[in-house]
Amino acid sequence: MKALAWHGKGDIRCEEVPDPKIEHPRDAVIKVTACAICGSDLHIYGGIIPEMKRGDVLGHETMGEVVEVGAENKKLKVGDRVVVPFTIACGECFFCQNGFFSGCERTNPGHKKASKLWGNYPAGLFGYSHLTGGYAGGQAEYLRVPYADVGPIKVPDGLSDDQVLFLSDIFPTGFMAADFCQLRGGETVAIWGAGPVGQFAIRSALMLGAERVISIETVAERKALAKQSGAAVVIDFLEEDVYDRIMELTNGRGADACIDAVGTEAEPAASLDSRWDRVKTATFMGTDRPHVLRQAIHCCRNFGTVSIVGVYGGFLDKIPMGSAINRGLTFRMAQTPVQAYLPRLMKLIEEGKIDPSFVITHEAPLEAGPELYKTFRNKEDGCIKVVLKPGMTETRKVKKEIAYA
Template identity: 80%
Template structure:
């Protein structure tokens, strides 16, 4: 089969690789009908994520048709259309039973590596390094889905691939970001990053009752998409974010702040961001947390900071004094997708949201390597890429 494989920093190839096979009775094999490039894939592309190996197949936003089933996978049938969560979860352990599927204790065979870095291991993830299981990803013609009796959800008749594909990751992640904010009717929510996850966080905040959303970015196409749904926007290269949010909130600060950017924040010209870049380049640091620092300062007293942007290691100069003295609440996670899937599928069916709004580029799998560059460099108005093998 054809698949997009990583071959070092900045190098993606469309390779011919062996087809996946059933390896466990709870497996399924799906023929991929749609997959996407995620912003967190760009961290791998840029060489930020550790424990990658040449030839690793990327991709964790995937859906398709079931073509083969293990003997213990009874909830699916050959021919079912399914969306596959990026989190691989057993459904039986301490965390899965409590709905914290992304904390699954059983699905990361490389858990000892993760424990050395993070203290404890999260769940295994599709296409996201040998720190998180080394599972082949879904930017391919076929995908093996472990624990298929827990993860994939059937697609109801009448919904297109493009309407449901993003239930695999970015819609639940954006929704969770807003859900973490404990939004009260009329609240002001500030969101850093108007990429795909940020766009879903904007719409989810409105769905959950926000009165006003402030969206922060600098890419014109992203800011325009945010305004289409009613968000106020701040171009961080054109004005001071803190001062603007103070003006908009009469000096109080936003009720909640969402970091939908993560480790590779672009904060051109800010002193702390320049220092972060030097630290990363000289291996003195692992992440660039400019956005997190700013979100903390822009949040009102006793507000919430929701973090869904990906961070990989240790963060410097995070203003914990501000957070502690002003009573901030922090919420963050890799999304327990299975927890959110049913309720979000229902919202799509009811017509409350059509997730396909975020797609700007449609392509074949063979176009993937070039589109990684286009997406990373924010060229051609690229916000979200969908590939159809």
């Protein structure tokens, strides 16, 4: 089959790889009908995620049609349309039983290496390094799904692939970001990053009761879409001082909650500390560039919440813990336990309360994936979200009615 495989920093190839097979009685194999390039895939593309091996198949946002089912899998049958969560969970261990599916104790064969880096280990993840299991990802024509009687959710009739694909990751992740803010109604929420996850965080915060959302972004297309998503104010961090502006908007109090939807690769031009982070990571003196997290802490009101869904991989430098401790901040963060959110979010889609396809700007065949990784990485051609469809014959730019400021 064809798949997108990693061969080093900036080197993604569409190539022939072995077809997946049933390896355990609870497995399923799906024929991929749609998959996507995620912002966190760009960390792999940029060479900053450790324990990648040449030839690893990428991708963790995937859906398709079941074509084979293991003997012990009683949940699925051949022909079912399913969305596959990026987190792989057994459904039986302590963490799964408590709804913390992304902490599953049984699904990460790379747990020893992960524990050395992180002190303990997360669940296995599709297409995301051997620290999280080394599982083949779903940017491919077919995907083996372990524990397929726990993870995949069946797609109701009448919903398109584009409407439900992002239940695999970015919609639950953006929703979780807002859910972590413990909104009761009437709050001001500041969200750093208006990429796909940031867009879902904006809409989710408003659905959960926030009165006002402030989006922090500099890319024109993302700023415009943030406004359409409902952001009352969009701050361009290259044109305004973010801290000063948020303090002005909140009468000196700070935002009730701050969401970091950027993570480890903050824009180096954003500030002096961000440029210094870039120097440190380039010279192997640091592992991440946490400028956004520092700023979110400073911009959060006393006893507010900092919600972190942007990916970080290692040890963060110069985090203002003195500010957080002295002002009583709460931190919430996780790899998303997708399975815990799926029924609720599928219902929102079915009821027409959100159509997740609003973020799609490019649809293309799998073969176009390597070039679109570059387009997405460089924020070119108005690219916000890429969906790949095996069997599609040509790249199509999705027309968006976006009113640019």
